[in-house]
Amino acid sequence: MTWLLALILLPLAGSLVLAFLKGNDRAAMATALVVSIVEFLLIIPFWASYSPSGDRIQQATTMDWIPSFGIHISFGTDGISLIMIAVIALLVPIVVGGLGLTDKLPAGRSAGGFLSLILLQEAITIGVFAATDVFLFYVLFEIMLIPMYFLIGGYGGANRQYAAVKFFLYSFLGGLIMLASAIGAYSLASDKLGKGTFDWATLVTVVRDAPTGTQVWLFLGFFLAFAIKAPLVPFHTWLPDAAGQAPIGVAVLLVGVLDKVGTFGFLRYLLPMFPAASKTLAPLVLVLSVIGVVYGSILAAGQSDMKRFLAYVSIAHFGFIALGIFTFNEQAMVGSVSYMLNHSLSTGMLIVVVGLIVRRGGSTRISDYGGMAKLTPLLGGMLLIAGLSALSLPGTNSFVSEFLVLLGSFVDHPVYTIIATVGMVLAAAYVLWLYQRIMQGPVRGDALLSPAPAGSSSSAGVESGGAVATAVEPELGAKKAIKDLGAREIAILAPLVILIIALGFYPKPVLDTITPSVQATLSAVQGGK
Numbered sequence: 001m002t003w004l005l006a007l008i009l010l011p012l013a014g015s016l017v018l019a020f021l022k023g024n025d026r027a028a029m030a031t032a033l034v035v036s037i038v039e040f041l042l043i044i045p046f047w048a049s050y051s052p053s054g055d056r057i058q059q060a061t062t063m064d065w066i067p068s069f070g071i072h073i074s075f076g077t078d079g080i081s082l083i084m085i086a087v088i089a090l091l092v093p094i095v096v097g098g099l100g101l102t103d104k105l106p107a108g109r110s111a112g113g114f115l116s117l118i119l120l121q122e123a124i125t126i127g128v129f130a131a132t133d134v135f136l137f138y139v140l141f142e143i144m145l146i147p148m149y150f151l152i153g154g155y156g157g158a159n160r161q162y163a164a165v166k167f168f169l170y171s172f173l174g175g176l177i178m179l180a181s182a183i184g185a186y187s188l189a190s191d192k193l194g195k196g197t198f199d200w201a202t203l204v205t206v207v208r209d210a211p212t213g214t215q216v217w218l219f220l221g222f223f224l225a226f227a228i229k230a231p232l233v234p235f236h237t238w239l240p241d242a243a244g245q246a247p248i249g250v251a252v253l254l255v256g257v258l259d260k261v262g263t264f265g266f267l268r269y270l271l272p273m274f275p276a277a278s279k280t281l282a283p284l285v286l287v288l289s290v291i292g293v294v295y296g297s298i299l300a301a302g303q304s305d306m307k308r309f310l311a312y313v314s315i316a317h318f319g320f321i322a323l324g325i326f327t328f329n330e331q332a333m334v335g336s337v338s339y340m341l342n343h344s345l346s347t348g349m350l351i352v353v354v355g356l357i358v359r360r361g362g363s364t365r366i367s368d369y370g371g372m373a374k375l376t377p378l379l380g381g382m383l384l385i386a387g388l389s390a391l392s393l394p395g396t397n398s399f400v401s402e403f404l405v406l407l408g409s410f411v412d413h414p415v416y417t418i419i420a421t422v423g424m425v426l427a428a429a430y431v432l433w434l435y436q437r438i439m440q441g442p443v444r445g446d447a448l449l450s451p452a453p454a455g456s457s458s459s460a461g462v463e464s465g466g467a468v469a470t471a472v473e474p475e476l477g478a479k480k481a482i483k484d485l486g487a488r489e490i491a492i493l494a495p496l497v498i499l500i501i502a503l504g505f506y507p508k509p510v511l512d513t514i515t516p517s518v519q520a521t522l523s524a525v526q527g528g529k
Contacts, residue, residue, distance in 0.1 A: 003046040004059040004075055004130055007085060010039050011092070012123040018116035028112035029099060035119060036093040043089045050082055052516045057132060057201070065136070070186070070197035074133040079517035080267055080337055081129040083510060087344045088257045090495065092122045094352065095249035097492045102248040102355030106155060114155055121147040121253060128261055134182050134269070135198040141225070141261070142175045148254065156245040163238075163245035170238040174225035181221025185273065188214070204272045204524065212276040219277035222269055223285075230262030230318050232285075233292040243311040244364075248355030251307060255314050256348040260340050263321050267337070271325075272524035278326070279525070285326045290419045292319030297426035301433065306354045306364050309434060310347060313390060316423050317343050323420055324405035327413055328525055330518060335404025337514045338507065342397040345503075346389035349496040353383045356489060357438065360482055366434065371443035378485040380439040382493055387431040389500045392424065397503035400511075 014035035021028040050058055057076035065073045077085065095118060105114060124144040131137040145168050153164030182198065189206045190196035197203065207218065228235040239259070243251050271278050296316030303309040317339070324336030356379060357372065358364055373380030389396040392403075402424070410417040485493075503510065 002059045002061055003042060003049055004077055004085075005061055007039065007042055007046060007089070008075070008123055008126050008130065010042070010123075011035060011119040011126075015116045015119040015123065018112050018119065020112075022110040022112040025111035028110070028115055029096070032096045032115035032119060033093065036089075036096045036122075039122070040089045040093055043086050047082065047086065047513075050077065050079070050513070052079060052513055056517065056520050059130075060132065062132075065133075069135075070189075070195060070199065071135045072133050072199065073136055074199065075127070075130040076132045077130055078520075079514040080264065080340075082513060083337070083341045084129045084257070084260055084264060085126050087341055088122055088125055088253070090499075091252055091256055091344065091348050092118060094348070094492050094495070095252050097488070098249060098352060098355070101489055101492070102352060102359060103155075104359070109155060114151070117147040117151050118249070118253070121151070125253075125257060125261070129264060132200045133198050134185065134200055134203060137200075137269075138175065138179050138182055141178070142172060144258070144261075145171050145175075148250070148258065151250045152242055152246045152254075155247045155250065158245075159241070160245045163241040166238045167242040170228050170235070171225075174228040174235075177221045178225035181218045184214075184218050184221070200268075207273045208275050208524070208527075212280060215274040215277035216280060219270060219274040219281060222265065222274075223281075226262040226265035226270065227288075228262070229265070230259060230322065231315065232262075232288050232318065232322060233295050233315065234288075236292070236296075236315050239315065240308045240311040243314075244305060244308045246307075248351060248358070251310070252348045252351045255310065255351065256344040259314065259318065260344065263318065263325065263336070263340055266322070266325050267333075267518075267521055271521050275525040275527070279328070282326045282328070285322060286413060286416050289319045289322040289326065290416050292316065292322070293420045293423035294319075294426070297423045297430065301426060301430040304366055306358070306366055306434070306438075307351075309366070309430075310350055310354065313350075313427075313430070314343070314347055316427070317347070317390075319423070320402060320405055320420060323409055323413075323416060327409040327411075327416075328522060329408035329411055330515075330522055332405050332408025333518045333522065334511060334515055335401045335406075335408060337518060338510055339398070339401035339405065341510060342389075342401045342503065345496055345499050346386060346396070346398050349382070349386040349493065349500065350390055352493065352496070353379070353386050356485070357383070366437050369438040369444065370441045371439070373439035374443055375482045376484040378490070380435075382485070382497070383439060384435055385497055385500065387435050389504075391427040391431045395501070395504045397500045397507070399504060400507045 018028050018032060056078055060076035062072050062074040065071045096115060105111060124140055128140045128144055131140055149164050149168045152167060153160050156163060185203050185207050186196045186198060188210055189203060192206050231239050243255055246254055293316050296312045296319060300309055300312035303312060321336045321339050324332035361369055389398050392398040406417055
C-alpha cells in the first residue's frame, strides 16, 4: 500500500459509506467532511515522499488486469500529477464544508447522495492523474464522466438535463476517438516488440520512433479528447452550459480540476509519445490558444450571468496554459503547469464567492446586484482578492505563472505572445467590471432591497462574524438586513486566500516540484524524430 493508493481508495470507501446515509443528511455531511479532511492530510506524507530529483514516476504500483492484452492497473505520480492530486484534495473539503452555504439541494435530493458522488468523483479523478497504463487512463477518463453527469443533471439549475447530456456527449465522443489512437499505439508496440502493451513508459519509447505521418494521426485522436476536456476553442461550447447549470460546489471541481485533465494529457501523453507530430502541429495549437485567450476574454466581458462569466474566464486562461505548453520552452512550460494549479485556486475561490453572493441575492444575473460591499464588506473583499488573482496581479499566485508563460513563449513566438497579452488587458477590464457592478454603486436587487425585519436599525453598520448588517439607500427609500461572512464561510475561504498570497510571494516549492518533470517532457520532445 502506497500513499497514492491510499489517496485513491479512501474517498472511494467514503463514497460507498455515504451511499447508505441518504436518509441522514447531518451524518452524511459529517462523514464526508471527515473523509475529505483526512484525504487532504494524507497529501502531506504523499508530497514529502516525492523526490523531484528521483525517478520520473514515483509511488508506482502495478497489478495484472488483462495480462493477455498487456493491460495492467498501474498507478504512479510525477511532479505534474502531484500538484493536481494535491489541489483536488484541497478543493473537495471546501466543497463539502460549503454545502448549504453555497448550494441548496433540490427538493427530494439528499446530502448523502450528493456527497457520495463528490467523493466518487475525487477518487476517479485522482486515478486519472495517476494512471500509468494508457488503457486504464482511458477507462477512468470515461468513467469520471458518470458522477459529474449525475451531479449536474440531478442537482443543477433549470436547464441541467441539457447541460449534463451535452457535457457527457462531448467528452464521451472525444474519449472514443482517443481509444482508437490508443489501439493504434498498441498495434505499433505489437509490431515492434512482438506483443502489444498499453504501458505508458513502453509506448513512449515505441511510438516516438514511428513515422511522422503515423504520429500525426495518432496525435489527433488524443488531442481531440484533451482539447474538448481542456477546453480549447472551438471545442469549448459545452463548458458555459455545464458550469452555468452545475451547483456551485460541482462547478468548483468541474472548472478547477476536471478541465485540467486536458492540459495534463497534453503533457503526459501527447508530447512524449508523439514528439514529431507535436512539433509539426504546434503552430495549429498555438493559433487555437491565442484565439481562446482573446475570444474567452471578450465573451467573458459580455456575459450577464456570473457562472457563465467564470466559464469564459477559464477558457481564456486555458489558452494561456496551452500557449506555454506548445512553445516547447522550459520557462513557458513550467509557467503553464504552475498555472494549472493557480487557476484552480483563483477560479475555485471565485466560484465559491459567487455561490455565497447568489445565496444572499437569489440570482446569478450580474444586473440584479449593486452596492453589496456596503452590506457585506468582508464578502466584497473576498471577491476582490479572487478577482485580482484571476487577473494575475503581482503579489498573487497567478502572476508568476502568467509571467513565465509570456517570458518563455516570447523567445520563439513573439507574435503569439503579443496577441496573448491582449487577454491580460481584457482580464483587468472584465474582472474589475464584475466587481464594480456587484459590489459598488447604489444598493440594488430585490433580495437586498426588501423591507428590513421589524426592529432592525436603520443606521448603516456591520458587525463582524456574520452578524446582521443593515444599510440605507436614501434615493431608494429601502433597507435590508443581510449577513456578511460568518465563521464557517471564512473558514472555507481562508485556505484559498492564504495560498493565493503565499504562492504569489514564494512559489519556489511548487516550481521546484514541477521543473524536473517538465524537463523530462521537453527532453522526450527534443529527442524524438
